[in-house]
Amino acid sequence: MMSRLVYLFLFLVYNFNIALAKNPSVIIVGAGPSGIAAATKLLENSVTNITILEAEDRIGGRIHTVEFGDTFVDLGAEYCHGEKGNIVFTLANNLGLLEHSDPLSSENNKIYDSKGSAIDSELALELKSTLNTYDDVDTTGNASLGDAFLKKYNVTVLKKYTNEEQNLEVATDAIKMLQDLIVMHEGSFTWQQPAAGRHYTACEGDQALTWKRGGYRIILDILMKSYPNPDQKLPIDDKILLTKKVNKVIWNDNGVVVRCSDNSSFTADHVIVTTSVGVLEKNKASLFEPSLPKEKLNAIEATGFNGIMKIIIRYPQKWWKDDDVNFFFLWRKRDLFKIIDEFPDGPRKDGVSWASFISAIVKVPNNANVFVVWVSGELVPEIEKVSEDVLLRGCNYVIKKFLGKDYNVTDADKILRSQWNTNPNFLGTYSYEKVGYFKEDFSYQAQLAEPLVDNKGKPIVLFAGEATHPTLYSTVHGAISSGLREAGRIMDLKK
Numbered sequence: 001m002m003s004r005l006v007y008l009f010l011f012l013v014y015n016f017n018i019a020l021a022k023n024p025s026v027i028i029v030g031a032g033p034s035g036i037a038a039a040t041k042l043l044e045n046s047v048t049n050i051t052i053l054e055a056e057d058r059i060g061g062r063i064h065t066v067e068f069g070d071t072f073v074d075l076g077a078e079y080c081h082g083e084k085g086n087i088v089f090t091l092a093n094n095l096g097l098l099e100h101s102d103p104l105s106s107e108n109n110k111i112y113d114s115k116g117s118a119i120d121s122e123l124a125l126e127l128k129s130t131l132n133t134y135d136d137v138d139t140t141g142n143a144s145l146g147d148a149f150l151k152k153y154n155v156t157v158l159k160k161y162t163n164e165e166q167n168l169e170v171a172t173d174a175i176k177m178l179q180d181l182i183v184m185h186e187g188s189f190t191w192q193q194p195a196a197g198r199h200y201t202a203c204e205g206d207q208a209l210t211w212k213r214g215g216y217r218i219i220l221d222i223l224m225k226s227y228p229n230p231d232q233k234l235p236i237d238d239k240i241l242l243t244k245k246v247n248k249v250i251w252n253d254n255g256v257v258v259r260c261s262d263n264s265s266f267t268a269d270h271v272i273v274t275t276s277v278g279v280l281e282k283n284k285a286s287l288f289e290p291s292l293p294k295e296k297l298n299a300i301e302a303t304g305f306n307g308i309m310k311i312i313i314r315y316p317q318k319w320w321k322d323d324d325v326n327f328f329f330l331w332r333k334r335d336l337f338k339i340i341d342e343f344p345d346g347p348r349k350d351g352v353s354w355a356s357f358i359s360a361i362v363k364v365p366n367n368a369n370v371f372v373v374w375v376s377g378e379l380v381p382e383i384e385k386v387s388e389d390v391l392l393r394g395c396n397y398v399i400k401k402f403l404g405k406d407y408n409v410t411d412a413d414k415i416l417r418s419q420w421n422t423n424p425n426f427l428g429t430y431s432y433e434k435v436g437y438f439k440e441d442f443s444y445q446a447q448l449a450e451p452l453v454d455n456k457g458k459p460i461v462l463f464a465g466e467a468t469h470p471t472l473y474s475t476v477h478g479a480i481s482s483g484l485r486e487a488g489r490i491m492d493l494k495k
């Protein structure tokens with residue numbers, strides 16, 4: 001009797017200790033930069049019982065470097081924004097992978113109008129400097145970014161040209177171009193959607209560093225340690241399961257069960273959810289059991305998530321000049337409604353063709369004959385569904401219309417396009433702070449990052465991803481930092 005009790009006692013103590021000492025098991029939903037960052041940090045700290053479930057058939061998420069002709073292009077993230085306090089810069093710069101590029105401010109950016117003329121150089125400079133400082137607007141009150149911007153623009157630019165009829169007309173028509181380009185930065189469909197105020201904090205330094213070779217994807221290799229030395233790769237490959245779409249996260253005080261669309265299920269002590277805030281918003285009612293608390297739903301509601309589109313085109317031969325970098329397209333109001341006759345294909349909005357939402361073509365550094373065609377605005381989800389043939393013809397039509405007088409523009413012959421808005425695993429491109437919700441002294445991103453905890457306060461469901469970073473949301477460095485943060489939260493439990 002006695003010996004059996006001792007045995008039972010020892011058995012309990014032994015197992016209790018095992019339970020305390022054992023490594024927590026962790027499921028990570030999503031293999032974008034935040035998920036990969038969380039996984040690599042856990043692996044480096046001996047938390048090895050991890051599984052990464054990724055809905056797509058590739059890792060990287062909104063980092064998506066694709067082979068294009070004899071080179072690589074990025075359908076998603078492309079630039080490293082800033083240096084100081086930027087984890088991407090810290091990881092990549094010492095390896096000599098980054099270089100300066102200048103998508104907005106360069107002298108070599110030219111603004112053309114839909115009549116085919118280069119804009120007056122003084123006005124062009126004015127427009128470019130306005131663009132470079134577009135977020136430097138009055139942020140007191142509850143104005144939208146667009147309203148706050150116009151208020152400033154009308155006083156600082158339009159007023160300057162009140163006595164110059166021609167420039168005033170162009171500067172007024174330029175408002176559409178400015179909106180299209182600003183919206184491209186914000187990731188919203190209109191400039192009425194983002195708040196004029198913002199918590200985004202640019203890292204000091206060069207805001208437009210690009211990758212010398214191989215594209216943004218290399219940051220994942222650096223995180224996984226397969227670059228620069230493939231022999232040092234962390235044992236991560238067998239932890240990543242592709243085409244595993246999670247559609248249920250069921251949790252209680254004992255842990256979590258995660259179910260996938262193929263009916264497979266996984267159990268763990270913790271789950272880190274890294275899906276975009278667009279995916280959370282769309283699936284908020286079905287994804288979690290029990291359902292998300294009110295604070296979490298409020299944070300999702302306060303976060304904007306729409307998107308832009310990139311069309312990548314290649315020319316069989318060069319028609320631009322050596323020092324040309326980018327071209328911005330300024331639609332004159334009267335041309336806007338006329339182009340439907342010249343180019344009737346594809347969707348329209350309020351009588352205006354999708355093709356007039358092409359606002360810039362940007363040279364891809366290190367890709368001799370490749371440009372990114374930037375498309376923004378409310379029509380983007382429709383434009384994503386257009387056939388490649390119509391897209392290519394639309395790009396060729398617009399580029400000739402604007403530049404055909406000054407350049408012997410040829411037809412681009414190869415095309416690739418993004419579909420972030422219509423892909424159910426993303427449903428947009430990058431998050432922003434919505435008008436009407438912005439509060440200077442409150443962070444909805446931090447609220448989104450709060451874990452769901454058990455009755456002792458231990459985190460069971462954790463949240464990472466760009467939209468959970470209080471100041472660096474919308475970026476890759478923000479996403480990576482958020483993944484490291486949540487891995488750290490789990491490691492703290494072992495202490």
Ligand SMILES: Cc1cc2nc3c(=O)[nH]c(=O)nc-3n(C[C@H](O)[C@H](O)[C@H](O)COP(=O)(O)OP(=O)(O)OC[C@H]3O[C@@H](n4cnc5c(N)ncnc54)[C@H](O)[C@@H]3O)c2cc1C
Binds near residue numbers: 031032034062
């Ligand atoms: C066109 C474009 C241009 C950009 N340009 C820049 C730039 O120049 N510089 C910059 O810093 N940032 C840029 N960004 C933003 C940057 O790419 C993102 O902030 C970053 O990739 C977000 O990482 P994440 O890990 O938070 O989310 P994601 O990269 O979206 O990763 C989340 C992962 O979860 C997966 N997933 C979704 N639902 C499920 C599910 N149900 N089950 C399982 N898996 C699921 C997704 O497939 C995805 O792989 C750009 C983004 C886009 C789209």
Ligand SMILES: *[C@@H]1O[C@H](CO)[C@@H](O)[C@H](O)[C@H]1NC(C)=O
Binds near residue numbers: 140141142436
């Ligand atoms: C902005 O809107 C919020 C919510 O509607 C409100 O609480 C706040 O007082 C407003 N701030 C200003 C400066 O108008």
Ligand SMILES: *[C@@H]1O[C@H](CO)[C@@H](O)[C@H](O)[C@H]1NC(C)=O
Binds near residue numbers: 147154158172
């Ligand atoms: C700024 O000027 C534009 C064009 O003239 C006009 O449509 C807009 O209402 C003005 N906005 C403000 C805030 O004055």
Ligand SMILES: *[C@@H]1O[C@H](CO)[C@@H](O)[C@H](O)[C@H]1NC(C)=O
Binds near residue numbers: 261262263
């Ligand atoms: C998953 O299970 C449900 C209910 O049992 C069934 O209807 C469905 O066909 C299954 N799906 C797959 C992919 O096996």
Ligand SMILES: *[C@@H]1O[C@H](CO)[C@@H](O)[C@H](O)[C@H]1NC(C)=O
Binds near residue numbers: 025268269
């Ligand atoms: C990993 O975690 C799962 C879920 O907690 C558990 O069932 C499994 O035994 C663990 N595997 C290892 C090798 O520890």
Ligand SMILES: *[C@@H]1O[C@H](CO)[C@@H](O)[C@H](O)[C@H]1NC(C)=O
Binds near residue numbers: 406407408
């Ligand atoms: C375009 O081609 C024509 C005819 O070949 C030539 O005369 C002209 O100089 C070219 N223009 C430019 C800008 O290259």
